[in-house]
Amino acid sequence: TAAQSQIAEGGAAAMDHASMGHGAQGAAVSDSPAVQAYMAANDRMHGEMAVKFTGDPDVDFMRGMIPHHQGAIDMARVVLKYGKDPQVRALAEEVIKAQEGEIAMMREWLAGRSQ
DSSP states (O other): OHHHHHHHHHOGGGOOGGGGTSSOOGGGOOOOHHHHHHHHHHHHHHHHTOOOOOSOHHHHHHHHHHHHHHHHHHHHHHHHHHOOOHHHHHHHHHHHHHHHHHHHHHHHHHHTTTO
């Protein structure tokens, strides 16, 4: 794949995330409400993932994963609002349930460490 080629040529840092659907929306931009909602969720998630690192890899992981999981929840809610496929909608409901539970666990873990 293009991503594998880019890794081989210059490492993961050299990868063009826009070509993989991460980052700039490029040609996929649409005025549809679903696309607008996905873009807003994506932008919010990436902004909130820019946590201040503590140097503790466990704490930093938990703090970064909370907004990442919230982004998955937000995207699942978009597909529940606009999507039609029953399998995708069922998966979205599972994602919401699982991610909400993991967020609660991560927040509890962080609270136990005064983070």
